[in-house]
Amino acid sequence: MELKDKVAIVTGASQGIGRAISIALAKEGASVVLASRNEAKLEETAQIIKSNGGTSLKIRTDVSREAEVKNMVQKTLETFRTIDILVNNSGIAGPTARCEDVTLEEWEETMAVNLRGPFLCCKYVIPTLKAKKSGRIIHIGSISSKRPLQNRTPYTTSKMGLIGFNRTLAVELGPFNITVNLICPGATAGERLDNVMTTMGKALGKSYEEMAAAFKALSPLDRFVNAEDIANMVVYLASDKAKNITGQDINVCAGIIMY
Ligand SMILES: NC(=O)c1ccc[n+]([C@@H]2O[C@H](COP(=O)([O-])OP(=O)(O)OC[C@H]3O[C@@H](n4cnc5c(N)ncnc54)[C@H](O)[C@@H]3O)[C@@H](O)[C@H]2O)c1
Structure with missing residues (x-):
């Protein structure tokens, strides 16, 4: 096991x-702290982990709210005494609309979840990692961290912002033996991608099937990636094998982008 006795959020x-x-x-x-807003679904994740013989702790958390993030870190420390790995995965797609039609509330909400959330989680986890002079921070960005996506200014802006956050933190935390990396998933099969393709299709006057074919055609492999492909990269970055990788933005996208 690569992560025995580690604690991950x-x-x-x-x-x-x-x-x-x-x-x-x-x-x-790893003992895994499961943080999210939906407690019923967190319980489903916890049950899967339990059935595999693993350990987890659910903490209902809205990452955009400082008090809730503080509580998440405090409860993690009370239960497991330490933190080794932080995975900033929470994210919302934000609106699909021309820039002039995006409301201020939609803009602010997308930034609050996709950028303020990772900031707050880092802010409250970093002191523990610094004190033990080791740790891993892994952000989940998107290929939209690097390339534009039509009618999605709030999302792409937030995900591109994560690159700046990632690189700056890597410089700041390197002296404390903490690595900081960003994974950029491509179109990942699942519920969220289905919703995105349906919504974008409506805005562009295209069917779901046309959108799915167009998304797949962007990949030289002509396919989507799976959530497990992203998870494999997280495990690798969290492991000792990746101790000399930091400040990187790593694509897991079936070749949609190559930079
Ligand atoms: N699915 C894709 O095709 C794709 C592609 C590129 C990047 N991503 C990124 O991967 C990450 C996960 O995406 P997914 O496809 O699993 O999405 P999803 O919508 O299925 O899951 C998002 C998760 O974030 C949580 N969340 C949303 N707002 C939150 C908040 N305020 N506080 C705490 N948790 C919150 C949700 O409860 C959910 O658990 C996101 O950051 C997303 O932008 C996804």
Whole structure:
């Protein structure tokens, strides 16, 4: 097991990519704190981990709220005494609309979850990592961290912002033996991608099937990635094998982008 006795926090652990990451970390021996807003779905993730013989703790958390993030870190420390790995996975798609039609509330909400959330989680986890002079911070960005996506200015802006946050933190935390990396998933099969394709299709006057074919065609492999592909990269970055990788933005996207 790569992560025996490690303690990991995963935000957005209730479904999709965050659930797959939590299950994968637990399989490698980490105790996993499952943080998200939806308690019923967090319980589903916790049950899967339990049935695999793993350990987890659910903490209902809205990552955009400082008091809730503070509480998440405090409860983690009360239960497990330490933190080794933080995975900032929570994210929302934000609106699909031309810039002039995006409301201020939609803009602010997207920034609050996708950027303020990772900031707050880092702010409250970093002191523990610094004190033990070791740790891993892994952000989940997107290929939209690097390339534009039509009618999605709030989302792409937030995900591109994560690159600046990631690189700056890597410089700041390197002297404390803490690595900081960003994974950029491509179109990842699942509920969220289905919703995105349906919404974007409506805005562009295209059917779901046309959107799915167009998304797949962006990949030289002509396919989507799976949540497990992202989870595998998280496990690798969290492991000792990746101790000399920091400040990187790593694509897991079936080749959609190559930079
Ligand atoms: N699915 C894709 O195709 C895709 C592609 C690229 C990047 N991503 C990124 O991967 C991450 C996970 O995506 P997913 O496909 O699993 O999405 P999802 O919508 O299935 O899951 C998102 C998770 O984030 C949580 N969340 C949302 N707002 C939150 C908040 N305020 N506080 C705490 N948790 C909150 C949700 O409860 C859920 O657990 C996101 O950051 C997303 O932007 C996804």
